[in-house]
Amino acid sequence: MDPRRITLWAAITGVLAAVVTLAIAEAFAAFMATPGSSPLFAVGAAVVDLVPTWLKDLVISLFGTGDKVALFVVLGILVLILAMVVGVLQFRRPPWGSVLLAAVGVVSVLAVATRAGSSALWALPSLAGVFGGIMVLRATSNKLHDWVHASAPTPAPITPGLSSTRNAARASVTRRRFFILLGGTAAGAVVIGLGARALNAGTAAVNTVRQALVLPAPAIAAPAIAAGASLDIPGISPLISSNDGFYRIDTALQVPVIDVASWKLKITGMVDNEIEIGFDELLELPMTEHVVTLMCVSNEVGGDLVGNATWLGYPIRELLKRAGPKAGADMVLSTSIDGFTAGTPLDVLLEEDRQSLLAVGMNGEPLPIEHGFPVRMVVPGLYGYVSATKWVVELRVTTFAADMGYWTPRGWDALGPVKTASRIDVPSSGSSTPAGTVAIAGVAWAQHRGVEGVEVRIDDGDWQPATMAEAISIDTWRQWYLEWDATAGNHTVAVRATGAPSDTQRENRIPVAPNGSEGFHTITVNVT
Numbered sequence: 001m002d003p004r005r006i007t008l009w010a011a012i013t014g015v016l017a018a019v020v021t022l023a024i025a026e027a028f029a030a031f032m033a034t035p036g037s038s039p040l041f042a043v044g045a046a047v048v049d050l051v052p053t054w055l056k057d058l059v060i061s062l063f064g065t066g067d068k069v070a071l072f073v074v075l076g077i078l079v080l081i082l083a084m085v086v087g088v089l090q091f092r093r094p095p096w097g098s099v100l101l102a103a104v105g106v107v108s109v110l111a112v113a114t115r116a117g118s119s120a121l122w123a124l125p126s127l128a129g130v131f132g133g134i135m136v137l138r139a140t141s142n143k144l145h146d147w148v149h150a151s152a153p154t155p156a157p158i159t160p161g162l163s164s165t166r167n168a169a170r171a172s173v174t175r176r177r178f179f180i181l182l183g184g185t186a187a188g189a190v191v192i193g194l195g196a197r198a199l200n201a202g203t204a205a206v207n208t209v210r211q212a213l214v215l216p217a218p219a220i221a222a223p224a225i226a227a228g229a230s231l232d233i234p235g236i237s238p239l240i241s242s243n244d245g246f247y248r249i250d251t252a253l254q255v256p257v258i259d260v261a262s263w264k265l266k267i268t269g270m271v272d273n274e275i276e277i278g279f280d281e282l283l284e285l286p287m288t289e290h291v292v293t294l295m296c297v298s299n300e301v302g303g304d305l306v307g308n309a310t311w312l313g314y315p316i317r318e319l320l321k322r323a324g325p326k327a328g329a330d331m332v333l334s335t336s337i338d339g340f341t342a343g344t345p346l347d348v349l350l351e352e353d354r355q356s357l358l359a360v361g362m363n364g365e366p367l368p369i370e371h372g373f374p375v376r377m378v379v380p381g382l383y384g385y386v387s388a389t390k391w392v393v394e395l396r397v398t399t400f401a402a403d404m405g406y407w408t409p410r411g412w413d414a415l416g417p418v419k420t421a422s423r424i425d426v427p428s429s430g431s432s433t434p435a436g437t438v439a440i441a442g443v444a445w446a447q448h449r450g451v452e453g454v455e456v457r458i459d460d461g462d463w464q465p466a467t468m469a470e471a472i473s474i475d476t477w478r479q480w481y482l483e484w485d486a487t488a489g490n491h492t493v494a495v496r497a498t499g500a501p502s503d504t505q506r507e508n509r510i511p512v513a514p515n516g517s518e519g520f521h522t523i524t525v526n527v528t
Ligand SMILES: Nc1nc2c(c(=O)[nH]1)N[C@H]1C(S)=C(S)[C@@H](COP(=O)(O)O)O[C@H]1N2
Pocket: 246, 247, 248, 249, 250, 251, 252, 294, 295, 296, 297, 336, 337, 338, 340, 370, 371, 372, 383, 384, 385, 388, 389, 390, 391
């Protein structure tokens, strides 16, 4: 084979590896719904930040509004050259091509880390992309070697004629294998890469809209939280969970990204008038702000699938009243744009003194995309799976006899009232602590009934009442603590809460399915 042809094909394996790297990275960024973690975007943005002003001015004066296009063309050419070098290096001096690609990955991770709002997870697309790229680089480079070897002239054959046809056949087989791998991988990477890039561009656009969105002030604001509601104990769950730290549960493989301009909520089914409402119209309605502890039925005893946030939204009851539910209806089946459904008792949603909200805000921001942007439901006192539909687009008034929410045919109860529960946050289970005064502290909840009290048991001792922080309302968790005079040795600490009225947690452990776990959160502490 002509050495120049070999070099060209080696360069092409490098280009393919680059395409695969970018495609995988885009796909990861799309699945994580974090377009900012796309290396294509992050490296481009970092270059824009790093380019000296004089060069920026020059580019703008030369290309005008086409400056971004010029940037991407220049970057594209650089990437192409780098990719070709990677391919040739890997073929001629393995593993230096892979090493160079890995180095590019490190640069990409650094670029991603400089983006606003980035988290450690954002490194994942770059790392996964480079990993996949190196795999493809090595595989194609090896196949190219096979082909080159098979086509190399062999020393004089012992049986003239026979061996040379065998050689020719071998060359054509290895050649075909190389091209199949090259072509197949290229086709797959281009399809996945372009699809994912389009999704990322869409998410980035919705992010921009979300960031620019100014939520209306609440007509009914949540009362200021009393200082006595928050305990100053290191390690205790913050009274209000941050949006970033808020647990997330959904069935969506790909977080739905909704354009507010096209979002609509329909109220349908057993109603006098079907209603349709757009996002702008919804924002004009008088909003209520309410603090609610949201919780997942799948939370194990002591688990962290529970969080407390200030929600801003419009009472669902008002929209339902406007639609006029017909006699006989007893359920509202809410549907998400991704097909998830929840069945919520109609009477619960209509209760005047329960703030069931069509929420648009979470802790003073528009809902984060992964928590249901632009609109979700929040119903105090019910587990999320029967009430907290994110990305909600339809409320169908119906009956429990006729309809079921997503989880009901999958082994979970149709009704999901939250059970009284409590958790020890500090000390953490299995930890060691010096003897002396130790704060045992945590949170307890019994949404929409309220927590009456919490008790702590050390080893086989008596239940001791914990000191309770003030309640925000019956819809939120309450912090609690107990000062413990810890003596050396291994100790077991258990907690139980009493929800109103007089509903004390039971010790008997029961699993999460079909209607929520039960049992005391119990930890062990080694006191030294
Ligand atoms: N569209 C949609 N909404 C959903 C779900 C889902 O899978 N899809 N899961 C529900 C469940 S089981 C819970 S516990 C809450 C979790 O809300 P969060 O992710 O904002 O914490 O959302 C609810 N809303």
